[in-house]
Amino acid sequence: ASDTEGDGGAAGDYPRAETLYTGGTQWGPPSTWNPLDTGNYATGTVGLVYETLFLFEPQSGEYIPWLAESGEWVDDSTYELKLRQGVQWSDGEDFTADDVVFTVELGQIEGSTYGNLWEWLESAEAVDDHTVRFTFSQANYAQWANWLYFNAIVPEHIWSERSDEEILTGANEEPVGTGPYAYEAHDQDRQVWKKRDEWWATEALGHEVAPTYIVDVVNTSNEAALGQVLQGNIDMNNNFLPGVAQLVQGGYGVETYYPEEPYMLAANTAWLVPNTTKEPMDDPEFRKALSASIDMDEIVTNVYGGLVTEANPTGLLPAWEEYIDTEVVEEYATPRDPDVAKDILEEAGYEDTNNDGFVETPDGDPIDLTLIVPSGWTDWMESARVISESAEAVGIKVTAEFPEFNDLVDQRNSGEFDLVINNERQISNTPWTYYDYIFRLPVQEQQTTVNFGRYENEDAWELVGELDGVPVEDVEAVREVAGELQQIHLEEMPVIPLWYNGLWSQTSNTVWTNWPSSETDNNYLPSTWRGYFQLGSILMLTELEPAPEEE
Amino acid sequence: MRKYFGRKIFVYVLTFFAAVTINWMIPRLMPGDPIQSRLARASLTDAGAAEALYEYFNNMFGLDQPLWQQYLNFWVSLLQGDLGISIWNFPTPVTELIMGAVPYSLGLLLPSILLSWFVGNWFGAYAARSKWLDNTILPLGYVLTATPYMWLALLLAWSLGIVADLFPASGSYGLSLQPAFTWTFISSLLEHWFLPFLSLFLVALGGWAIGMRNMIIYELESEYSNYLQALGAPRRLIRRYAFRNAMLPQITGLAVQLGTVVAGALLTEIVFSYQGLGYLILQAIQNQDFFLLQGAFLFIVIGVLIANFIIDVVYVMVDPRVRVQMQGGAK
Amino acid sequence: MTLEVSDLRVYYRTLRGDVRALDGPTFTLADGEIMGLAGESGSGKSTLSKSLIRLDGRMRYVGGDVVLDGDTVPVWDDRAMNEFRYKRISLIPQYAMSAMNPTRKIGRMIAELLESRGVRFRGIQDELHRRLELVGLETDVLNRYPLELSGGMKQRVVMVMSTLLDPSLLIADEVTSALDVSTQRAVAETLVEFRDREFVKSMIVVTHDISLVYQIADTIMVMYAGRLAEKASAKTIIEMPRHPYTKMLLDSLPEVGVKYEDKRLSGIPGSPPGLLSPPQGCRFRDRCPLADEQCLEQPPFVEVERDHHVACWKAE
Amino acid sequence: MLKFDRVSKVYKVGAFGGGELTAVRDASFEVRPGEVVSLIGESGSGKSTLGKMVLRIASVTRGAITCDDINVSGLRGHQQRKAYYRKVQGVFQDPFSSYNPVFKADRVFAMIRSEYYSGVSDAEWRKKVDSALEVVRLDPGQVLNKYPHQLSGGQLQRMLLARALLLDIDYLVADEVISMLDASTRIDVLNLLADLKARGMGILFITHDLALGNYISDQTVILYKGSIVERGVTEKVFADPRHPYTKKLFASVPQFHKKWDEVEAELREREAADTASQPYHLGEGEEVPGELVEVVEGHFVQPFHPRVAV
Amino acid sequence: MTAAHSLPDPTTEPEEPAAAAPEAPRREALYFALRNPKLLIGLGIVLLLLLAGLVVPPFLEHGPNERYAPPLLPPSGDHLFGTTQFGQDLFTQFVHGIRATFVVGLLGGGIAAVVGMTIGFVAGYKGGWIDEVLNMLTNVVLVLPTLAVLFIIAAYVDSYSVVTQSFFIGMTSWPWAARAVRSQALSLSSRDFVDLARLSGVRPWKIIVRDIAPNMSSYLFMTFILLFGGAVLAAAGLDFVGLGPSDGMSLGLIMHQAVKWGALQLGVWWWFVPPGLGITAIVGAMYVMNVGLDEVFNPKLREM
Ligand SMILES: Nc1ncnc2c1ncn2[C@@H]1O[C@H](COP(=O)(O)OP(=O)(O)OP(=O)(O)O)[C@@H](O)[C@H]1O
Ligand SMILES: Nc1ncnc2c1ncn2[C@@H]1O[C@H](COP(=O)(O)OP(=O)(O)OP(=O)(O)O)[C@@H](O)[C@H]1O
Ligand SMILES: [Mg+2]
Numbered sequence A: 001a002s003d004t005e006g007d008g009g010a011a012g013d014y015p016r017a018e019t020l021y022t023g024g025t026q027w028g029p030p031s032t033w034n035p036l037d038t039g040n041y042a043t044g045t046v047g048l049v050y051e052t053l054f055l056f057e058p059q060s061g062e063y064i065p066w067l068a069e070s071g072e073w074v075d076d077s078t079y080e081l082k083l084r085q086g087v088q089w090s091d092g093e094d095f096t097a098d099d100v101v102f103t104v105e106l107g108q109i110e111g112s113t114y115g116n117l118w119e120w121l122e123s124a125e126a127v128d129d130h131t132v133r134f135t136f137s138q139a140n141y142a143q144w145a146n147w148l149y150f151n152a153i154v155p156e157h158i159w160s161e162r163s164d165e166e167i168l169t170g171a172n173e174e175p176v177g178t179g180p181y182a183y184e185a186h187d188q189d190r191q192v193w194k195k196r197d198e199w200w201a202t203e204a205l206g207h208e209v210a211p212t213y214i215v216d217v218v219n220t221s222n223e224a225a226l227g228q229v230l231q232g233n234i235d236m237n238n239n240f241l242p243g244v245a246q247l248v249q250g251g252y253g254v255e256t257y258y259p260e261e262p263y264m265l266a267a268n269t270a271w272l273v274p275n276t277t278k279e280p281m282d283d284p285e286f287r288k289a290l291s292a293s294i295d296m297d298e299i300v301t302n303v304y305g306g307l308v309t310e311a312n313p314t315g316l317l318p319a320w321e322e323y324i325d326t327e328v329v330e331e332y333a334t335p336r337d338p339d340v341a342k343d344i345l346e347e348a349g350y351e352d353t354n355n356d357g358f359v360e361t362p363d364g365d366p367i368d369l370t371l372i373v374p375s376g377w378t379d380w381m382e383s384a385r386v387i388s389e390s391a392e393a394v395g396i397k398v399t400a401e402f403p404e405f406n407d408l409v410d411q412r413n414s415g416e417f418d419l420v421i422n423n424e425r426q427i428s429n430t431p432w433t434y435y436d437y438i439f440r441l442p443v444q445e446q447q448t449t450v451n452f453g454r455y456e457n458e459d460a461w462e463l464v465g466e467l468d469g470v471p472v473e474d475v476e477a478v479r480e481v482a483g484e485l486q487q488i489h490l491e492e493m494p495v496i497p498l499w500y501n502g503l504w505s506q507t508s509n510t511v512w513t514n515w516p517s518s519e520t521d522n523n524y525l526p527s528t529w530r531g532y533f534q535l536g537s538i539l540m541l542t543e544l545e546p547a548p549e550e551e
Numbered sequence B: 001m002r003k004y005f006g007r008k009i010f011v012y013v014l015t016f017f018a019a020v021t022i023n024w025m026i027p028r029l030m031p032g033d034p035i036q037s038r039l040a041r042a043s044l045t046d047a048g049a050a051e052a053l054y055e056y057f058n059n060m061f062g063l064d065q066p067l068w069q070q071y072l073n074f075w076v077s078l079l080q081g082d083l084g085i086s087i088w089n090f091p092t093p094v095t096e097l098i099m100g101a102v103p104y105s106l107g108l109l110l111p112s113i114l115l116s117w118f119v120g121n122w123f124g125a126y127a128a129r130s131k132w133l134d135n136t137i138l139p140l141g142y143v144l145t146a147t148p149y150m151w152l153a154l155l156l157a158w159s160l161g162i163v164a165d166l167f168p169a170s171g172s173y174g175l176s177l178q179p180a181f182t183w184t185f186i187s188s189l190l191e192h193w194f195l196p197f198l199s200l201f202l203v204a205l206g207g208w209a210i211g212m213r214n215m216i217i218y219e220l221e222s223e224y225s226n227y228l229q230a231l232g233a234p235r236r237l238i239r240r241y242a243f244r245n246a247m248l249p250q251i252t253g254l255a256v257q258l259g260t261v262v263a264g265a266l267l268t269e270i271v272f273s274y275q276g277l278g279y280l281i282l283q284a285i286q287n288q289d290f291f292l293l294q295g296a297f298l299f300i301v302i303g304v305l306i307a308n309f310i311i312d313v314v315y316v317m318v319d320p321r322v323r324v325q326m327q328g329g330a331k
Numbered sequence C: 001m002t003l004e005v006s007d008l009r010v011y012y013r014t015l016r017g018d019v020r021a022l023d024g025p026t027f028t029l030a031d032g033e034i035m036g037l038a039g040e041s042g043s044g045k046s047t048l049s050k051s052l053i054r055l056d057g058r059m060r061y062v063g064g065d066v067v068l069d070g071d072t073v074p075v076w077d078d079r080a081m082n083e084f085r086y087k088r089i090s091l092i093p094q095y096a097m098s099a100m101n102p103t104r105k106i107g108r109m110i111a112e113l114l115e116s117r118g119v120r121f122r123g124i125q126d127e128l129h130r131r132l133e134l135v136g137l138e139t140d141v142l143n144r145y146p147l148e149l150s151g152g153m154k155q156r157v158v159m160v161m162s163t164l165l166d167p168s169l170l171i172a173d174e175v176t177s178a179l180d181v182s183t184q185r186a187v188a189e190t191l192v193e194f195r196d197r198e199f200v201k202s203m204i205v206v207t208h209d210i211s212l213v214y215q216i217a218d219t220i221m222v223m224y225a226g227r228l229a230e231k232a233s234a235k236t237i238i239e240m241p242r243h244p245y246t247k248m249l250l251d252s253l254p255e256v257g258v259k260y261e262d263k264r265l266s267g268i269p270g271s272p273p274g275l276l277s278p279p280q281g282c283r284f285r286d287r288c289p290l291a292d293e294q295c296l297e298q299p300p301f302v303e304v305e306r307d308h309h310v311a312c313w314k315a316e
Numbered sequence D: 001m002l003k004f005d006r007v008s009k010v011y012k013v014g015a016f017g018g019g020e021l022t023a024v025r026d027a028s029f030e031v032r033p034g035e036v037v038s039l040i041g042e043s044g045s046g047k048s049t050l051g052k053m054v055l056r057i058a059s060v061t062r063g064a065i066t067c068d069d070i071n072v073s074g075l076r077g078h079q080q081r082k083a084y085y086r087k088v089q090g091v092f093q094d095p096f097s098s099y100n101p102v103f104k105a106d107r108v109f110a111m112i113r114s115e116y117y118s119g120v121s122d123a124e125w126r127k128k129v130d131s132a133l134e135v136v137r138l139d140p141g142q143v144l145n146k147y148p149h150q151l152s153g154g155q156l157q158r159m160l161l162a163r164a165l166l167l168d169i170d171y172l173v174a175d176e177v178i179s180m181l182d183a184s185t186r187i188d189v190l191n192l193l194a195d196l197k198a199r200g201m202g203i204l205f206i207t208h209d210l211a212l213g214n215y216i217s218d219q220t221v222i223l224y225k226g227s228i229v230e231r232g233v234t235e236k237v238f239a240d241p242r243h244p245y246t247k248k249l250f251a252s253v254p255q256f257h258k259k260w261d262e263v264e265a266e267l268r269e270r271e272a273a274d275t276a277s278q279p280y281h282l283g284e285g286e287e288v289p290g291e292l293v294e295v296v297e298g299h300f301v302q303p304f305h306p307r308v309a310v
Numbered sequence E: 001m002t003a004a005h006s007l008p009d010p011t012t013e014p015e016e017p018a019a020a021a022p023e024a025p026r027r028e029a030l031y032f033a034l035r036n037p038k039l040l041i042g043l044g045i046v047l048l049l050l051l052a053g054l055v056v057p058p059f060l061e062h063g064p065n066e067r068y069a070p071p072l073l074p075p076s077g078d079h080l081f082g083t084t085q086f087g088q089d090l091f092t093q094f095v096h097g098i099r100a101t102f103v104v105g106l107l108g109g110g111i112a113a114v115v116g117m118t119i120g121f122v123a124g125y126k127g128g129w130i131d132e133v134l135n136m137l138t139n140v141v142l143v144l145p146t147l148a149v150l151f152i153i154a155a156y157v158d159s160y161s162v163v164t165q166s167f168f169i170g171m172t173s174w175p176w177a178a179r180a181v182r183s184q185a186l187s188l189s190s191r192d193f194v195d196l197a198r199l200s201g202v203r204p205w206k207i208i209v210r211d212i213a214p215n216m217s218s219y220l221f222m223t224f225i226l227l228f229g230g231a232v233l234a235a236a237g238l239d240f241v242g243l244g245p246s247d248g249m250s251l252g253l254i255m256h257q258a259v260k261w262g263a264l265q266l267g268v269w270w271w272f273v274p275p276g277l278g279i280t281a282i283v284g285a286m287y288v289m290n291v292g293l294d295e296v297f298n299p300k301l302r303e304m
């Protein structure tokens, strides 16, 4: 029943006191350990095995040098990176500038996740064993910073022998990385990592990861995860667990980042995306009315039981608070109020002319919208029902429907949908990623990752480019450009911010303590989600302490 | 005899063909695109990259060919024993995924089907013994058959698993273990197996008990029973005969019920997050993983067919009536 | 005297009351006697034969005595009857065709039956083989399933099986009705043979075919509506019946050689009374051309001649 | 005239229709109007099969059955079939199972009405039914509006005859119509058939009881394992059976006044007179031919091996 | 789809009452029906629940999905069955769910019954190659693991409503019924009264509908009950894994939501126990009623 190749015959227990059990990321049997297959690699592949040049810690907004020792813009088109010395791959080879150059150049393979990097990157060359110089045709500071901490470096000496296909989609069954853990075993329902004692950071930075083993448990469902958490089988879980508020309050030994509402850090924004190519959603007034109609309190309190918070009118995450132009918000934000919604509708000429209780377009066409949410995503389904109810309360007919996920993707990408809820962009080092998500042009036949609403606004898109060109440290400048984008967003409302999805995390102190918490000094993101180890979660592991032995 | 089995096999082949075709067709005719969804998960920032990868996968899975061609390819590779590669779990071969799940499903199904069959029949025969027993066992049997598989599973998971904490309520073996031939592992395996097994066993049990009870009442009223009674044969002997004869239709009943039990097992596996085919199928459906779905379904169909065939053979072996008829004996 | 039945009453319980299917017959059966029991459908023939060996669930013993070879037969007591069954009273059932367990080989079934009755099969095996040969069956049939035999063969197997323990009384209920004439004859003759060889002491052969019973029976007893009408030697019944019912019944039977054009026979008008609440007095009264006031009273079953009993006021 | 011309019937039998069973083999004979033909044979000899083929309940495998020169199996379409049933009808062995137990007995009349006389008024229909019942000597008040189980077998069987009469049929197939009846009621039904014959109806009377066959029939056909072994004018066949099977049948019929041994002795006597030179005695190794030989005018016998017992 | 075998195959025909019971069989059946505790108890429960599903909902103030009460209240006087995580009243959901359950049972069982009976009757009555072909079809569908097929269909069919669900359940659960009906029809069509109907020039379908079917009406009814139960269970299974109709309320859906929202782990037993109990009660009562009916119509069984 198992595929435990590479367990070296050491079949047996993982001592409980030395093992960290995690869950919440892996939704199917681990099948690939390829860090370039960004949506599918086994939990921990990037972070535990493969590492990035920097980490970005959103709580503090700090870039933490990791495989790189430092990096700086020499001029407006040159970036120079100093690599850490004495780092070795787990097979004993040295980590060098060639590995970095090789990894960056993988972007030139058609289909690579960071192919667009090469649209403005001209070259990457190893100056010496530990220095890499990048030459840009255009300085996209934001994107570059993002690239630096997000993408894992792979060993050239192994990967250079692989075909392009293998590189992009191969399973990479024996991952060789620089990180603190190595592959130990996997089965249908778990992935096991084992600590590497030779990890460079121990010596270089004094970091030591606490658990000898990490067993990441494959999710079958949120409720199964809840059961495992309650039974103490899982130390940290990153699922959305219904009823977690009760657990935290009720002495079940379950803890979250905040001891009270909203319990969780914010991880991303859930947006209501109207299809702006369709009537009447092509009308900003209508979109604003729709936004105003939504009863967010109901969603926050009743659907989520206080586990989420209503999003800022700009939709930007709390971590980006400093980039929000409060004056713009005050002036342009539409309040969430059914009466306001009704007023906007009336003013814009939406009236119930045929007396069926719902408004028609100014041309008198009936409005009948469908809001889609993937079947089985229970919290969203419930929220969709609330949105439908509150829209109908102001006279906009919205029906919630729950197609299978694939069907939804199909409708969403091809632009067939009316309304859809989406939260694809995660927290990052720059609000640029959000505005890229909202305004990206040109609109393609298939919108696979961004601008699902197919909103076209050249000015806004230009501003997004401008934002990218602002050095990330220059908060003032960023805020200025971002403020303009916020105004457009609030006036046009191409996507409607709903709530901040939590960085779902529930931890148990039975075996490991000193979890990230607002109450302590450990403020790293408590997450195993793909892409989050780079956001500092890896450091959380170094802060963990074994629970004191109970008498 | 040969003719009889020839015909049976023909029906089986036909069933196999129909089932597999249905299963091949339905997901493909439905909206949604598994590759798009796979790519959507990867959050590619680059539209060009998405397109290239999309083409690559489409070509690799052969989804860019016309449907009839895909269908042909499917049979060709099926006959070569190649079930393809899972889309959802790329690049794991479907066979590997299924082989990981099948032992668990079989481990649940075989004992629960066989045990419930034997115990159920025994109970049923017992029930037909007196009015008192009939009035207690029978209603219990009905409650059990009427119980939705997953509900019983839920009740057991909740009461014995969560509240009483006697058995683990999910998973197939302890998280701290690796499969091995050690007592710790096997006992953990059994612990995890017990509740799903019990729920399947109980639901099926009721059906068999009732079936047996009804059959045996008919048998006890039959003319040979009457004759034996008139000759003063003890009840013991008559019951034995009746039991044996009533058992035979129950064998065919087993064939009829197989599909249901397998389906019940899927539900049970889902409730207990058991690592069997149920979970795989559900995931395959949700991710529109054509290949995995085909594979898992194929496995079920083949399993059911083989089981049916075995039952057919057994039936012919144990029931002289059928055997004689087939040999064209005296009518 | 093998069998003495006096005033035996067995009723069927039904929703609307008792069906008086067997209402007080009194008769005797001598050693070595084959008695034909005739009568139209529903007259209680089967009820009588069942009463003598096993009452089924709906039958209710109401009264009367049965004495076999001087011992009282406790027909009302299912448990006590087991002593008598098979060993002293045996039965060839009406449904002989389906009387055997279809899934057991015949030999095994007989063995199991015998063992369960405390008889060692080994000890009796040779006799079984002999008797099978006697009825023209090879001993090989013991290795076969009932299904593999023809109707006539099954009938004969059941006959041998039923009489294996040499009972005093054998009841053969409609054993020939389902067979065609030639098999019928063979079976009937076998019954006589069994008596002649003393496999059984005496026999009641139930049938509705008087001409068949005439061929093999020593005496014939005619039943009508749950009561006895007439009993006499076979010859007497055919040639000199006394009861009007017997007479009319015989008159309505065509014989080989009789043609419609030559002699138009006629049936008995009317139909027998329901047995739920049968009329007082003679039950044939309504259909009897001789009936009068006197018939309002039940005629006793009396011996009008030596060994000729009739229940009719008009039978002098 | 109802004519059987080398009619054969093969059933598919065995589990899943593997085997074949020839139920009737090359049977040829005729039923003329105003004539009763008895079809006699042991169980399974194919009597009912012949009857069913006439009634189109079973198909004819080979040969042809013609009714007044119309091939019975050649009828096409519902209307033609209905027209045929107007002329030819059947009555079956078991009067109890001939009625649908959940409906009243007179539904058999109603069916005829709805299919054949849908235009007829209630009163007229009533008259028709009454007169048919009169022919079969039934009191309408006693039998109409009753459930089958409330009527006696004789009554039911007579109602079935009355039903056939509603259609002014020419031919009737009577398949063991009296074997389930009590001795006392049998004769009434038999007499009734004789009356119908007198009215010019042709009757195929199927029975295994020689005495009954003899009682009303003009022609007798003896069927053995699907083949006709002997047929002819009833008197001749009964007075002088030739085929060993016929003889055996005769010897086995239980009779009053004569015991089996006596009958057998009689037959043996007669057999002695039968010489081996008769045209129907086959020599060693000769095949049994399908054709019957006419031994006396109107008396046909299938040639046989004299010493072979049946 | 369970309990297919709990309908014994009375290849022996219900014996003729002949002279024994001069009473109309229907009246007799009624007599026994009124005295059969199994039938009465079963029917009582079914009717009670049916009534609850039909009569109660219009009197309830709130809809089944309305969030108006405090969340996760255990059963009390205000909320008979307690409330959900979202403050929906579980009693309201329950009675609405009962409705859906009956609809699925009636529709799904009905469709299966129609298909199964049609096929069974035609095969049994016509015989010959038609029988062979239909038999083969039956066997093919019989061997298919129905629920797995339903999973697939349900997952991929657009605009999935209770009616569609019932349709698919009906279309996959008829085979055993077809088999049972076929063997009955086969033995019935060899009965003389069927031949007589043919001789009366009645068309085949009319013979099937008017002569054969009424003779096995009790058997057909019992078949329907079993199909009803099967359909309810199948629908519950589908709803439970989230492949049920997306709108409306059903008992399976309540369980689905209960599980999804961790009722099991949080000990919210009132969320998942009643719906399952409801299904078990309906189906079980139906089955028990069936035994009762069997005893009523089958004199042999009455003695027990
Ligand atoms: N189980 C029963 N319940 C009620 N009445 C019954 C039952 N069995 C038989 N009877 C009635 O008892 C009477 C005698 O039946 P019995 O079977 O003894 O008749 P029979 O002479 O053997 O008839 P047949 O020749 O048809 O076998 C009949 O009137 C019959 O209707
Ligand atoms: N539908 C059928 N399918 C297969 N075989 C059949 C069928 N009907 C009759 N037979 C066979 O054909 C042969 C002749 O049957 P048929 O019913 O004609 O005999 P019969 O002379 O009427 O017998 P009986 O006196 O018992 O009524 C028998 O061997 C019978 O088993
Ligand atoms: Mg309007």
Ligand SMILES: [Mg+2]
Pocket (backbone or CB within 6 Å): A352, A353, A354, A355, A356, A357, A358, A359, A360, A366, A367
């Ligand atoms: Mg309107």
